[in-house]
Amino acid sequence: MNTTTKYAATALAAALGVTVLAGCGSDDGSAGSGASKGSGSKTVTLVSHDSFNVSKDVLEAFTKETGYRVKTLKSGDAGAALNQEILTKGSPRGDVFFGVDNTLLSRALDNGLFTPYEAKGLDRVAPDTQTDEKHRVTPVDTGDICVNYDKKYFADKKLAPPKTFADLLKPAYKNLLVTENAASSSPGLGFLLGTVAAEGEDGYEAYWKKLKANGVKVVDGWEQAYNEEFSGSAGGKKAKADRPLVVSYASSPPVEVLYADPQPKEAPTGVATGTCFRQTEYAGLLTGAKNEAGGKALLDFLISKTFQEDMPLTMFVNPVVEDAELPELFTKHGEKVDTPPTVAPEKIAANREQWIQSWQSLVLK
Secondary structure, X not given: OOOOOOOHHHHHXXXXXXXXXXXXXXXXXXXXXXXHHOOOOXXXXXXXXXXXXXXXXXXXXXXXXXXXXXXXXXXXXXXXXXXXXXXXXXXXXXXXXXXXXXXXXXXXXXXOOEEOOOOOOHHHEOHHHOXXXXXXXXXXXXXEEEEEEEHHHHHHHOOOOOOEOHHHHOHHHOOOEEEEOOOOOHHHHHHHHHHHHHHOOOOHHHHHHHHHHOOOEEXXXXXXXXXHHXXXXXXXXXXXXXXXXXXXXXXXXXXXXXXXXXXOOOOOEEEEEEEXXXXXXXXXXXXOOOOHHHHHHHHHHHOOHHXXXXXXXXXXXXXXXXXXXXXXXXXXXXXXXXXXXXXXXXXXXXXXXXXXXXXXXXXXX
């Protein structure tokens, strides 16, 4: 969920840049009612990372329900998009920001980017995702950063794929793993935080020393790691990649099925479920928003059942609304990770920069 990222695979299906989508579809009535306060503008601008994507008919349903058109301004990966909003705080480029996750949330809150708003329908959102009691942000989705593996490689080698962080240190997996730079990539940072959660603040440095000795390869971002270095992805096969282990998402296998032609009966990639770290992505009403009423209506809509059930096959993330149903492709080929490690946002806030600096000195020197 991203933050790069969130999911570069969605970039295959989504256009980049600025789009205005409006229409007159139908809705189930679950869209928000924040528009009732009125606004001088009938356009509400959503600022997001590049991987934001939504079906056209879903946005048309929002327009029919509220009268607002949605203008989407995409601004690079999640870190870059957040940095731009910090630079323009008080005079934001839009009304709502989507895509800040629990690894970067403290930066947004400490800079006062959001105006508190308790979205309609928040009582249906999973309690463990609601980390901000002031309602400056609204949880929208979750995603699990995990090591993915190339099934064919391990079958051909008659080698069992790794299952846990500890497995990745074994000699059998030497020179097989590629991960992203924790200083520049959301999944890279998530994987680092996963090792902190699994090994503890006193043990993660020793873990990374061993992982480096076992031949882990570090590249700048997810796109390079997954589509150029990972032998199990469609892009990696074309690139003749030679790394059968990659840090990606638990939802990556359904992507490989969805975009294949013809679609295989089984995903070519699997997930090492003992290597996961959970991300939660949030949206918030930007302080100084020109269309505050429209922004509130959009936040209501982002946690409506209509939007939440659209996300799995457009952004490859999990809904936070407890009664949202997942599509069969997602449940059949994705991995459900019940209790992945995570790190409390306040602990991330206090230690993130030190952990990244330590990681850089250990792994990149």
